Amino acid sequence: xxxxxxxxxxxxxxxxxxxxxxxxxxxxxxxxxxxxxxxxxxxxxxxxxxxxxxxxxxxxxxxxxxxxxxxxxxxxxxxxxxxxxxxxxxxxxxxxxxxxxxxxxxxxxxxxxxxxxxxxxxxxxxxxxxxxxxxxxxxxxxxxxxxxxxxxxxxxxxxxxxxxxxxxxxxxxxxxxxxxxxxxxxxxxxxxxxxxxxxxxxxxxxxxxxxxxxxxxxxxxxxxxxxxxxxxxxxxxxxxxxxxxxxxxxxxxxxxxxxxxxxxxxxxxxxxxxxx
Amino acid sequence: xxxxxxxxxxxxxxxxxxxxxxxxxxxxxxxxxxxxxxxxxxxxxxxxxxxxxxxxxxxxxxxxxxxxxxxxxxxxxxxxxxxxxxxxxxxxxxxxxxxxxxxxxxxxxxxxxxxxxxxxxxxxxxxxxxxxxxxxxxxxxxxxxxxxxxxxxxxxxxxxxxxxxxxxxxxxxxxxxxxxxxxxxxxxxxxxxxxxxxxxxxxxxxxxxxxxxxxxxxxxxxxxxxxxxxxxxxxxxxxxxxxxxxxxxxxxxxxxxxxxxxxxxxxxxxxxxxxxxxxxxxxxxxxxxxxxxxxxxxxxxxxxxxxxxxxxxxxxxxxxxxxxxxxxxxxxxxxxxxxxxxxxxxxxxxxxxxxxxxxxxxxxxxxxxxxxxxxxxxxxxxxxxxxxxxxxxxxxxxxxxxxxxxxxxxxxxxxxxxxxxxxxx
Numbered sequence: 001x002x003x004x005x006x007x008x009x010x011x012x013x014x015x016x017x018x019x020x021x022x023x024x025x026x027x028x029x030x031x032x033x034x035x036x037x038x039x040x041x042x043x044x045x046x047x048x049x050x051x052x053x054x055x056x057x058x059x060x061x062x063x064x065x066x067x068x069x070x071x072x073x074x075x076x077x078x079x080x081x082x083x084x085x086x087x088x089x090x091x092x093x094x095x096x097x098x099x100x101x102x103x104x105x106x107x108x109x110x111x112x113x114x115x116x117x118x119x120x121x122x123x124x125x126x127x128x129x130x131x132x133x134x135x136x137x138x139x140x141x142x143x144x145x146x147x148x149x150x151x152x153x154x155x156x157x158x159x160x161x162x163x164x165x166x167x168x169x170x171x172x173x174x175x176x177x178x179x180x181x182x183x184x185x186x187x188x189x190x191x192x193x194x195x196x197x198x199x200x201x202x203x204x205x206x207x208x209x210x211x212x213x214x215x216x217x218x219x220x221x222x223x224x225x226x227x228x229x230x231x232x233x234x235x236x237x238x239x240x241x242x243x244x245x246x247x248x249x250x251x252x253x254x255x256x257x258x259x260x261x262x263x264x265x266x267x268x269x270x271x272x273x274x275x276x
Numbered sequence: 277x278x279x280x281x282x283x284x285x286x287x288x289x290x291x292x293x294x295x296x297x298x299x300x301x302x303x304x305x306x307x308x309x310x311x312x313x314x315x316x317x318x319x320x321x322x323x324x325x326x327x328x329x330x331x332x333x334x335x336x337x338x339x340x341x342x343x344x345x346x347x348x349x350x351x352x353x354x355x356x357x358x359x360x361x362x363x364x365x366x367x368x369x370x371x372x373x374x375x376x377x378x379x380x381x382x383x384x385x386x387x388x389x390x391x392x393x394x395x396x397x398x399x400x401x402x403x404x405x406x407x408x409x410x411x412x413x414x415x416x417x418x419x420x421x422x423x424x425x426x427x428x429x430x431x432x433x434x435x436x437x438x439x440x441x442x443x444x445x446x447x448x449x450x451x452x453x454x455x456x457x458x459x460x461x462x463x464x465x466x467x468x469x470x471x472x473x474x475x476x477x478x479x480x481x482x483x484x485x486x487x488x489x490x491x492x493x494x495x496x497x498x499x500x501x502x503x504x505x506x507x508x509x510x511x512x513x514x515x516x517x518x519x520x521x522x523x524x525x526x527x528x529x530x531x532x533x534x535x536x537x538x539x540x541x542x543x544x545x546x547x548x549x550x551x552x553x554x555x556x557x558x559x560x561x562x563x564x565x566x567x568x569x570x571x572x573x574x575x576x577x578x579x580x581x582x583x584x585x586x587x588x589x590x591x592x593x594x595x596x597x598x599x600x601x602x603x604x605x606x607x608x609x610x611x612x613x614x615x616x617x618x619x620x621x622x623x624x625x626x627x628x629x630x631x632x633x634x635x636x637x638x639x640x641x642x643x644x645x646x647x648x649x650x651x652x653x654x655x656x657x658x659x660x661x662x663x664x665x666x667x668x669x670x671x672x673x674x675x676x677x678x679x680x681x682x683x684x685x686x687x688x689x690x691x692x693x694x695x696x697x698x699x700x701x
Contacts, residue, residue, distance in 0.1 A: 012302045065354065134305050137312035165320060166356050169371065181317050182374040241398050243390075245380040 003115040007123035012130060014098075015091065019131060022087055023138055026080045033076035034146050038153040041066050045158060056157060066159040068167040071146060081172070084135050088128065092195060095124045096202045100276075108276050117270040118263070121199060128195055132188075136176060140164075193255055196262040197223050203266055207273040219265070223258050230254060320372070327351055327358045328680035329367045330692075332662060337674030341664045344700035346384065347653075353690040362678075363700070384700055385531055389414065396439050396446070404529040408467040408474075414439040415469045417476045417494075419462045432456035436474060438496050449499040453492070458482060462490075465524035466537050468569045472496050475569050477507075477524060477537055486510060487522060489539060491572060507567060507574050508539060517546035518560070525590070536612055538590040539565040539574075564588055566595065566612050577610060589645040596645055596667055600625065605643065607650065607667065621670035623663065625652055642694040649673065653694045660692065 044063065048054050054062075071077055099107035110120055143164055150159060168177050178184050201216035208215055230250040234242050242250070328351070332342060347362040359370040370378075382390055385404045390397060393414055400406070400416055408415040415438045422431040433456075437448040456462075459480045466477040474494040481487055487510045493503040510520055520543040541563040549556045562585050564577040577595065579585055587598040595610040605625040609618040625641045641654030645667065652663040656677070664674040680692065 009299055009302050012305075013298075016301055067354070069355075130302070130305065130309070133309045133313060137309040140312045140316050141308075160354060162356070164316075165372075177316070178375075179320055179372045180374040180377075181320070182376065184317065186374075186376065239399050243380075243397070248376055248380060 003113070004119045004123055007115075007119055008126045008130075011095065011123050011127035015095070015127065015131065018087075019134070022084060023135075026084055026135070026138065027142065029076050029080035029083070030142055030146060031149070033071050033074045033080070034149045035153070036076060037071050037074050038066070038150060041070065041158070042154065060158065066150070066154045067162050068143075068147060068150065068164075069162070071150070072167050072171060072173060078172070081139075081176070088131055088135070091131070092128060092198050093202060095128065096199070096206065100206070105276055111270075111274065111276065117274075118267045121203075121263070121266050121270060125192075125195055125199060129192065132191070139176070189255065193259050193262070196259055196266070200262045200266040200269070203269040203274070207269050207275060209275070223262070226258055227251075227254060327360060327367065327369045329682050330360075330362050331679050331681050332362070332365070333677045333679060335675045335677060337664065337672060337676070339674075341649075341674040342676075346696075346698040346700055347694060348696040348698070349692055349694040351690070351692050384698055393439060393441065396437070400437075404531050405525075406464050406467060407531045408469050408533065409531040410469070410533045412440060412442050413469050414441060415467055415474055417464055417467045417474065419464060419478070421456070421460075421462065434476070434492065434494070434501070436494055436496075436499075438469065438474065447496055447499065451494065451499075451501045453501065453504065466534070468533065469496075470533075470570060473502075475572075477567070477569075479522075479524060489522065489524060489567075491567075491569075493572075503572075505572060508541070508565065510541065519544055519546075534590070535569060535593060536590060537567040537569065538588060538595065539567060540588060541565065559584055559586060562586075564595070564597070566590075575612075587643075591645065591648040591667065594648075594667075596650075598643065598645075605652065607670075609667065621665070621667065623650065623652060623665060623670075625654055626656075644697050646697060646699060651697050653678070660694070 045056075045059055048059050048063070049056060099105075099110060111117060113120075147161065151161070164177075165179055168174055169179060175187060178187055197220055201220050204216035204219055205212040230242075230247055234240060234247060343364065345363070349360055349362070351358040351360060361368050361370060383402055383404065385407075386397065386402050389409065396414055396416070401418055406416055406418055416436070418435045420431050420433055420435060433450045433452040435448075435450050437446060439446045460483055461479075461481040463479040463481075464476055465479055468475045468477075472495065474496055476492045476494070478490045478492065479487060480490050488506055489508040491503070491505040491507055492501060493505070494500065495502050508522065510522055520541060522539055522541040524539050525537050543560045543562075545558045545560050547556055547558065548554075562579075564579060564585070566575050566577060567573075568575065579597065585597045585599055589596050589598070593612045595612060597608045597610065599606045599608075603624065603626045605623040607621040607623065609621070610616070611618065625643065641652060643653075644651050648667050650663075650665045650667055652665070653660050658677075659680060660678040662674070662676045662678055663672065665671065666673050
């Protein structure tokens with residue numbers, strides 16, 4: 001356990017500098033989003049109110065009041081989220097490959113540590129999860145900052161202060177921050193399983209190199225196929241024999257099997273097949 | 277003190293400090309993450325947030341009328357919409373329900389059957405129109421229409437399944453209908469089982485836009501179709517925004533046995549209102565027919581004295597015609613068995629409420645008839661009034677007020693629409 005925690009800390013610190021950069025870029029992009037959207041709205045309001053001699057009340061009626069919805073749907077905001085997602089996705093691969101590609105094969109030292117090699121696997125996965133949840137937390141924190149900024153930039157009569165749950169519904173944010181806790185566990189549970197599958201696929205490549213790429217991709221496809229299996233069989237073979245609730249329970253069981261499979265295969269590869 | 281020991285202790289302290297420092301970054305990130313996500317989840321789980329809570333305050337009548345009554349509605353501010361239901365004094369925000377919950381929730385009519393005859397419901401489309409249930413029987417009919425482009429797999433058949441609840445025996449069969457190629461959609465409106473015959477009332481649509489009402493009669497023992505009666509035809513097509521259509525039992529789908537079906541034939545004129553730029557529909561004429569499942573005859577209800585009737589509903593063997601005249605709702609009961617009209621029942625339903633602007637949806641009252649009772653919800657100055665009346669004598673069973681409590685967004689242009697009332701039992 002202690003060794004595992006040390007490894008987690010080690011992995012965390014290795015990415016920390018880049019992570020801080022990622023956090024800063026996100027903050028900057030989102031604040032730009034707030035400023036750009038707020039100014040654009042106020043500019044429009046000014047043009048219409050002074051240019052077309054429309055009263056404030058009529059303007060709000062015709063053009064809608066300013067809400068956080070405008071900000072989260074803006075390009076700057078969207079790309080800040082996409083940027084984080086892409087960087088973390090790349091890091092899922094890089095967290096393994098840096099050990100091989102770095103100077104004097106660092107993986108050699110890691111594999112020689114007097115601890116189960118599976119700890120390495122778990123430590124890397126844990127680090128990824130911490131980074132993901134850290135960014136989710138950052139987003140929650142940024143929402144409160146952004147709401148405050150909007151309050152400063154847009155006069156009260158032009159805006160409606162929505163609760164957070166309102167502007168994260170109906171768009172991509174509802175996947176990152178679902179409105180029900182149950183969904184939160186389901187979404188992130190599936191995400192965690194996907195990370196484990198990718199890890200095991202990477203290990204396939206690291207063990208068998210060129211051939212391993214094919215193994216890795218086929219392994220990923222098999223896992224995905226296994227995940228879809230209950231749904232496909234129910235639809236095409238059994239003609240909707242099962243009720244949705246029963247299918248859900250089956251999916252949960254299938255997901256647990258896939259997760260255990262990924263860990264078991266990963267462990268086997270690390271223990272017996274890994275090449276330095 | 278021994279110097280060596282001192283240095284050792286100091287070093288240890290130093291090392292301990294260094295270790296803490298080593299973990300500082302990850303600990304800070306972890307603590308912030310846990311606090312932020314934790315409080316977020318607690319916040320979303322506790323409050324329904326934007327949605328107010330609806331409280332029904334009794335003015336007169338019996339609270340029991342509200343028991344197991346599900347009132348569905350929509351809450352809207354600006355471009356925010358929330359669906360909710362009110363059940364036994366609780367407001368449930370349907371938007372905050374888990375996706376899994378939404379997928380796995382059963383229509384309320386099927387909850388009991390799911391517990392007792394789970395296997396019967398397998399491989400079936402769970403809509404009340406396709407089912408029939410009485411003390412001993414549970415029946416299902418489905419029309420399957422599959423036309424592949426190459427014509428290789430044509431499936432045009434009824435799937436029939438009947439369960440005897442006492443003996444636990446099921447009879448299932450598939451029957452193709454002879455002239456199926458004439459129709460491109462066949463909708464099932466009602467299923468009745470009587471004397472070993474399964475009677476399926478359908479709406480058949482032809483390719484040219486005309487509609488037909490059919491009664492398909494199946495013999496359960498012989499496992500075959502014995503009759504296909506065309507009950508009603510409607511051949512008129514759309515012309516200058518004028519069209520006719522008919523609907524069967526449209527406002528109260530149920531599994532329960534019923535002797536009659538109500539068929540409403542309406543001609544409607546669609547017109548563009550020049551002022552509001554909205555399409556308005558005007559009912560030009562409406563005809564009511566009552567279909568007797570037992571005798572298999574269609575009877576036209578002579579509504580001559582009643583003028584143009586907007587809505588009608590059926591409860592047992594009584595037909596209720598509804599008409600809104602100014603601020604009153606007229607309900608005229610018609611006894612199908614004796615063919616007589618009963619005395620008009622009058623209910624107070626103001627069309628517009630004082631403080632609202634010209635938003636017509638907001639002020640439209642919600643009226644529905646369910647199990648021989650009429651439910652009327654309309655906007656009043658400080659909320660909504662709810663009225664439950666007994667249609668057998670026109671008397672009030674319950675009167676109350678629906679008040680929105682704990683409004684989270686203080687805007688005055690928020691609206692609540694009520695759209696459906698269901699009884700859980």
